[in-house]
Amino acid sequence: MPRWESDAQGRLERAALELFETQGYERTSVAQIARTAGLTERSFYRYFPDKREVLFADNELEAHLVAQVEAADRSLRPIEALLTALGTADAIFRPRDFLLRRTKVIAANPALAERDLIKLADIADALARALERRGVEPGKARFIVDVAIAISRRATSRWLTEPDATLSELVAQAAAELCEVVAPPAPSVR
Amino acid sequence: MPRWESDAQGRLERAALELFETQGYERTSVAQIARTAGLTERSFYRYFPDKREVLFADNELEAHLVAQVEAADRSLRPIEALLTALGTADAIFRPRDFLLRRTKVIAANPALAERDLIKLADIADALARALERRGVEPGKARFIVDVAIAISRRATSRWLTEPDATLSELVAQAAAELCEVVAPPAPSVR
DNA sequence: CTGCGTGATGACAGCATCTGTTGTCATTGA
DNA sequence: TCAATGACAACAGATGCTGTCATCACGCAG
Structure with a gap:
């Protein structure tokens, strides 16, 4: 029999989410999370x-997206490679209700929202570098990534309320919406 | 004669920027900033x-942009109103060298970069609300703002290296670049 | 069986951020 | 003149986070 319970990290994550939900992020101390998980505060900081x-431990999303972009056919234009990759991200958001609980907690706390933005910025950086490896000039790569992320946000936001549609369908739809937004006013029928 | 020097807040800001530049953000304590400005740590937290x-005290930029959008001609399409507003932002970046010093310090410190992202997100929220007041549906408003900000980032990044061009010119240029990025491949001449 | 190394954890001390509260002194205005 | 207010200091405390060392179980060598 092991001296300590296994999966200490998982226990800490679950305890933290639970406590953040019930009493709020600010009002739960690290010591409390550790106690709930059967560890000490010091051990929390080892994980x-x-x-x-x-709440942000494993960043599989970034790795997944970068891999997708790198695997994309070289004949695809950069924006196409990005949008295709972003359309497959739903594979990462697996336990959907866990994602929703987590999202809700993050949205309710400025400190966590801040960290969330950083993580998104990290992903954007990584994607821009991936594009540069495909020969895109750095400044332009970052620009294309920013546009693709705007599209992806639009699609994901819809996806949360309409779980029936495929994420990649919604991405395509948002891309079409972009054209409509930036295009000069449609000539009205007279 | 006043009992205390005036402009305590300004003194704190200048002392902080100076100390962050010389010894780094992490290695300067609030108490040190306060001492340098001739105040106590507790007084720092009053300001x-x-x-x-x-480093983020006054957010005139947000107020400026929102005002510009609200003043924009109602006949303009949302994206046009935003891009016009963003093209006038150079009026806010006045003491250019102060802006550069500040930008450098922020870029060098994750904690400050984080706060910077939050400020940008706040601006995006405010602009989205301004668009909603013009009758744009919320989700779409946020999407348009994200796209406009992507364009603005591209333009501002160029503006830092090519100070000769007008910001609004560069915004127009970036908008054109966007069309080129999302448009289907140009039909090659055969 | 005994001793030893290793890895995970606890125990403790310490610094920094940030907050609540209270006291002190000048300025203001009736 | 005097009460209210504003600007600040002084003090105490909670919490986040770090460094350091002791402890305990396990496996392995002898």
Whole structure:
């Protein structure tokens, strides 16, 4: 029999989400999370560099997207490669209700929202670098990534309320919406 | 004669920027900033809610942009109103060297970069609300704002390296670049 | 069986951020 | 003249986060 329960990290993550939901992020201390998980405060910091990171531990999304972009056919234009990759992201958002609980907690706390933005910015950086490896000039790569992320946000936001549609369908739809937004006013029928 | 020097807030801001530049953000304590400005640590927190905010105190940019959007001709399409507003932002970046020093310090510190992202997100929220007041549906408003900000980032990044061009010119140029990025491949001459 | 190294954890001390509260002194205005 | 207000200091405390060392179980060598 092991001296300590296994999956200490998972226990910390679950305890943290639970406590953040019930009493709020600010009002739960690291010591409390650790106690709930059967560990000490010091051990918490062995698994996570800081309190916020307990909700952002594994960043498979970034790795997934970069891999997708790198695997994309070289004949695709950069924006196409990005949108195709972003359309497959739903594979990562697996336990849907867990994602929703987490999203709700993050949205309710400025400190966590801040960290969320950083993570998104990290993904954007990584994608821009992936594009540069495909020969896109740096400044332009970042621009294309920003546009693709805007499209992806639009699609994901719809996806949360309409779980029936495929994410990649919604991405295509948002891309079409972009053209409509930037295009000169449609000539009205006279 | 006043009992205390005037402009305590300004003194704190200048002292903080100076100290962050010379010894780094992490290695300067709030107490040190306050001492340098001739105040106590406790007084620092009367002017700024936290240590980071000393570099983000006044957000005239947000107010300026929202005002511009609200003043925009109602006949303009949303994206046009936004891009016009963003093209006038150079009026806010006045003491150019101060802006550069500040930008450098922020870029060098994750904690400050984080706060910077939040400020940008706040601006995006405010602009989306301004668009909604013009009758744009909320989700779409946020999408248009995200696209406009992507364009603005591209333009501003160029503007920092080519100070000769007008910001609004560069915004128009970036908007054209967007069309080129999302448009289907140009039919090659055969 | 005994001793030893290793890895995960606890225990403790310490610094920094940030907050609540209270006291002190000048300025203001009736 | 005097009460109210504003600007600040002084003090105490909670919490986030770090460094350091002791402890305990396990496996392995002898």
